[in-house]
Amino acid sequence: MNTQELQEAFLKxxxxxxxxxxxxxxxxxxxGEHTDYNGGFVFPCALSFGTYLLCRKNDDKVVRFRSLNQKEYxxxxxxxxQTPHPKSWINYPMGVFDQFIKRGFSIPFGLDQLIWGDVPNGAGLSSSASLEVVTGYMLNDVFQTHLNRVEIAKIGQKAxxxxVGVNCGIMDQFASANGEKDHAIFLDCNTLDFELVPVKLEGVKVLISNTHSPHKLDSGAYNQRVAECKKAVELISKVRPIQYLAELTEADFKEVESALASDPVAxxxxxxxxxxxxxxxxAVKSLKAGDIDKFGQLMNASHVSLRDDYEVTGLELDTMAEEAWKIDGVIGSRMTGGGFGGCTVSLVKDEAIDSFIEKVGAAYQAKTGLKPDFYVAEIGNGACRLKLGE
Known part of the structure; x- marks a missing residue:
């Protein structure tokens, strides 16, 4: 659907x-997965697909939430x-309204809204953060609250x-708000200091593989991981006070890991x-140095750690990554997002893309019974206002 069709739908x-x-x-x-709420580094990039929001002021003192992706109006x-709706998609944008009100901004008039997104729901590509950020960006513009992009990202996370009740970190909202075309964001999630790093991949593409095994971060497993990390911080702090796990280097961790002996999961x-x-x-150092092979090796190691130590992958994500590793021309492949389903991200040489899609797709479907989708990613810009009539 293009923006002209969206405008026609709004009018109708x-x-x-x-x-x-x-x-x-x-x-x-x-x-950089599951490091954001642990005060660590992440390395995301904004995509060319996302969430569109059309709006118009009304005099009815109501906010109308409509989405062409959802049946519920x-x-x-x-x-x-500021009153949540049980198990409703509107809690994501309503949570943003709630945060604006909590910050002392008034909502003096109603809004008619129409939302449409082309981020696959449940794919781990941050459809929820995209919805939160586009809502925050809209409110900031319509009500002239003069917030910067970092504050809009914080509002989305708080929402x-x-x-909603998902204890996510700041990464998804930050990338959606602050992305820049052909750059990834090297973000310190503790300080929110960040660097835009050019993604120059000569003869290599970023390929996203959708397992179609949807992740459900509100199911409790994500929040459980957050709680387990907090428990680890508590135990380590008995021998070395820390606020976040990411404060520890690998050498530091070896010195204090005996404090976790009573809790193997933590x-x-x-x-x-x-x-x-x-x-x-x-990985960021490797990318800056042009060592894509090293970057790929680190991606593979990340998936193994997420599989074995963090236990957030599962049959579908593991199958997708393992089948990708078999393909000549795959530099690296790993799960991306919160896990428990969703997508993998791979660096694939141009000449291997067709083979990847054919062979990995067939092997994955044979093992899981699910038909995957593949997208060659285009790295795009962050939140913006678009011109009407185009």
């Missing part, structure tokens, strides 16, 4: 044309914008933490985080 639904159009992208994380009075979770932070740092 509301009887009046939209006044503004916004876009915010999904993201793929090249390396909800109308919320302005004085009810998901407090309104030990494994901590070992993944500490090693993943180091892998992410090394």
């Amino acid at each position: 639904l509301y009887g009046k044309p939209a006044e503004a159009l916004y876009f915010s992208p999904g993201r793929v994380n090249l390396i 909800v109308e919320v009075a302005l004085d009810k914008l 998901e933490n407090e309104f 030990h494994k979770r901590a070992r993944h985080v500490v090693s993943e932070v180091q892998r992410t740092t090394d």
